[in-house]
Amino acid sequence: MATDRRRTRRTGALTRASVRRGSGQRPRRPEEEDEGSTGRMRFVQSPTTWLLGILLAVVTVTFQDVLTASVKTILPLDRVPDRLSPQNAIDVVEIKDVKDIGYYVVRDAEGAGSAADRKIIEEISSGRSWRKGRRAVDAGNAEWMITVQGRAAQQIRITDIVPVLEGGRCEKPLGGSLVHFPSQGVTDVIPLELEVDAPRPRLKISGKDGKDAEPFFTGPQAKHITLNQNETEAFIVRATASTGYCRWRYRVHYEVGGGTAEMTISGPGGKPFELTARMTDASGYRKVYFPSFDCLPSGPPPPHSWYEQAGAEYARDRRSGKVPPCPEG
Structure with missing residues (x-):
């Protein structure tokens, strides 16, 4: 029987068209996967890899230090960011009572009487620190020496120190017992004046040639106090009260690192400063x-x-x- 030449012979071979249509990634054999994982782990655990990581970390830290030093050399001090928080740029080194001579009011304690009177006389006569314990309050005037220190790498500029009254106002003068007692001497520092029971109490400095005291931080003759790193500055605040009993803290406004910040200065032991007016009738x-x-x-x-x-x-x-x-x- 003759074969029809126009009929295509069927075979089991794949055509190129079928290869393209059915092309895909051949699944990896298990042994090939194991070889890839083992190779990656071998690279990670290689001593050379660890050495390169350590060298990269050292180079990064060194570059940061060199860059910081270069920036501080090129830029002005007041434009360099400080690693310290601006709120911690000033330290209060010391708060010292330096009243030379004056009056104090001793609060009447529980059981006050002849025994308490004798104890006060003994303490005064002995020269011991009888004022400790907050029973005695400055009367009429007070003098406190405040010493501060700069901590920031750049210069700090104190632009204002404002007394903030506890409760927003002064109270009536304290009663009790009045003591006239000389205290320790005063050193030569910045003298500031404060009428704490005035309507708007502000720190002032005595005018020249007997003129009235002028505002220190505000007004046409405004001044400021600067602190470099580790530099200390001391100033005395001579406070007076003529009408009431006042308790207050100081709010310090300052500039550092191109920004502004503020802090609070309290009296010894973190308590407010306090001062009472003397009674007009003893x-x-x-x-x-x-x-x-x-x-x-x-x-x-x-x-x-x-x-x-x-x-x-x-x-x-x-x-x-x-x-x-x-x-x-």
């Missing part, structure tokens, strides 16, 4: 304690240097405005 005090130079002795110098009187008697003896005789006993 008879309002339970007792008054004063040294021998506040009166005229009638005979030889007394064996002790302190006297005590009831407030009413002290007021009576001084109504004339003259120095009265020393009380007997």
